[in-house]
Amino acid sequence: MRIDIISIFPDYFAPLELSLIGKARAAGLLDMQVHDLRAWTYDRHSTVDDTPYGGGPGMVMKPGPWGEALDEVVGDRPARLIVPSPSGRPFRQADAERLAEQEHLVFGCGRYEGIDSRVAEEAARRMPVEEISIGDYVLNGGESATLVMVEAVTRLLPGVLGNRESHVQDSFASGGMEHLVEGPVYTKPAEWRGHEVPPVLLSGNHGAVDRWRRDQALRKTLRNRPELLESAPEETFDARDREV
Numbered sequence: 001m002r003i004d005i006i007s008i009f010p011d012y013f014a015p016l017e018l019s020l021i022g023k024a025r026a027a028g029l030l031d032m033q034v035h036d037l038r039a040w041t042y043d044r045h046s047t048v049d050d051t052p053y054g055g056g057p058g059m060v061m062k063p064g065p066w067g068e069a070l071d072e073v074v075g076d077r078p079a080r081l082i083v084p085s086p087s088g089r090p091f092r093q094a095d096a097e098r099l100a101e102q103e104h105l106v107f108g109c110g111r112y113e114g115i116d117s118r119v120a121e122e123a124a125r126r127m128p129v130e131e132i133s134i135g136d137y138v139l140n141g142g143e144s145a146t147l148v149m150v151e152a153v154t155r156l157l158p159g160v161l162g163n164r165e166s167h168v169q170d171s172f173a174s175g176g177m178e179h180l181v182e183g184p185v186y187t188k189p190a191e192w193r194g195h196e197v198p199p200v201l202l203s204g205n206h207g208a209v210d211r212w213r214r215d216q217a218l219r220k221t222l223r224n225r226p227e228l229l230e231s232a233p234e235e236t237f238d239a240r241d242r243e244v
């Protein structure tokens with residue numbers, strides 16, 4: 001997979017050199033390039049924004065630099081443009097899985113009040129464009145949202161997450177637990193500051209462990225994300241679940 005990121009704060013993405021993503025790049029599983037939008041400005045102040053037509057507060061990012069940046073970054077390779085924004089469609093694990101199948105992703109990090117809308121309109125003539133929100137709050141720019149999405153997507157690439165098995169146990173994973181959040185997890189020591197690990201987990205009875213984990217996941221989902229249970233299809237729950 002190739003990922004290009006365009007931003008006026010390219011240094012914001014230094015963390016992507018680290019850890020899993022850094023290893024994926026070193027292993028050639030992932031080809032990533034960060035670009036400074038100001039490289040496509042030609043005035044003395046490298047201007048990227050201006051006042052909004054129609055008036056109102058704040059500034060809007062000019063179309064010119066974005067158009068040229070996308071021309072160069074996309075080239076003639078089929079790409080998908082992702083624009084993080086509070087007005088976008090909500091980002092879900094299913095989107096991470098869908099985007100992990102793509103060959104080339106370009107993330108356009110907007111700042112201020114956003115990017116001139118003609119940029120997405122023009123880009124949509126030659127590539128799929130998605131405006132995506134990572135949550136209902138306003139950030140100063142798309143950089144943090146891009147870090148979130150890049151992590152959610154690249155960890156799914158084959159060979160990136162060391163133990164493939166860990167995907168299966170992920171929250172929101174498939175396999176009958178897809179409508180539930182993860183329950184509690186434990187590791188050594190068996191007793192810590194007076195807190196015992198639930199004995200069933202030390203029992204070696206895998207059926208009982210799986211049942212206990214599902215009960216805990218149901219309880220936690222009911223407490224933290226009841227709406228996930230509302231939207232779950234009937235067959236998600238067996239008789240035992242209904243006792244929880």
Ligand SMILES: O=C(OCc1ccccc1)c1cn[nH]c1
Nearest residue numbers: 085086110133134135139141142
């Ligand atoms: O603030 C966000 O993106 C930055 C942004 C982009 C365009 C205009 C204002 C702010 C955001 C919030 N949830 N998901 C994304």
